Amino acid sequence: MAYFDEMMDTPDLSKLRDRGSKKWVAMMLPEHLKLVREYIADQKKSPRPELDEWDIDIIQENIQISMQRNVEVEIKTWKDGAFTYSVGKLTWVDLKNRVIEVEDVFKSFVIRLDEIVDVTVLE
Incomplete structure (x- = not known):
C-alpha cells in the first residue's frame, strides 16, 4: 500500500x-x-482610413501651402495595409495622372494621390 x-x-x-x-x-x-x-x-494589416471631404480639403490645403512656401512636408500614405511616412519638398503636382513628386535629401520620388492619407507642413 x-x-x-x-x-x-x-x-x-x-x-x-x-x-x-x-x-x-x-x-x-x-x-x-x-x-x-x-x-x-x-x-x-491595418484597414485603409476613410477620408471625408474635410480631410481631403485639409490635405489639398497643406499641399498648396507647401508648394507656395517651398517648405518640407510629412506625407502619410497607406498601401497594402501598411502606413509609410515620407518627408521632403513637393516639386510638382500632376493632377492629370494624380501623382505628386517629392524631393528629399537623397532622391526624388513620386507618390500617387490616391495613397495619401495625411499631409503635415513642417516649418
Whole structure:
C-alpha cells in the first residue's frame, strides 16, 4: 500500500521538458503552414482610413501651402495595409495622372494621390 501512496503524491514538474510548438510542426502540412502565415500577416494589416471631404480639403490645403512656401512636408500614405511616412519638398503636382513628386535629401520620388492619407507642413 505504501507504493501506491508514493505514486499519488504530486509529480515533480521540474523533470518535465516540454518541446513547445515543435511538437505540433510535424503534424502540419506545408499548405497549413502557408495559410497560418497568411492569416498572421493579414492580422497585422491595418484597414485603409476613410477620408471625408474635410480631410481631403485639409490635405489639398497643406499641399498648396507647401508648394507656395517651398517648405518640407510629412506625407502619410497607406498601401497594402501598411502606413509609410515620407518627408521632403513637393516639386510638382500632376493632377492629370494624380501623382505628386517629392524631393528629399537623397532622391526624388513620386507618390500617387490616391495613397495619401495625411499631409503635415513642417516649418
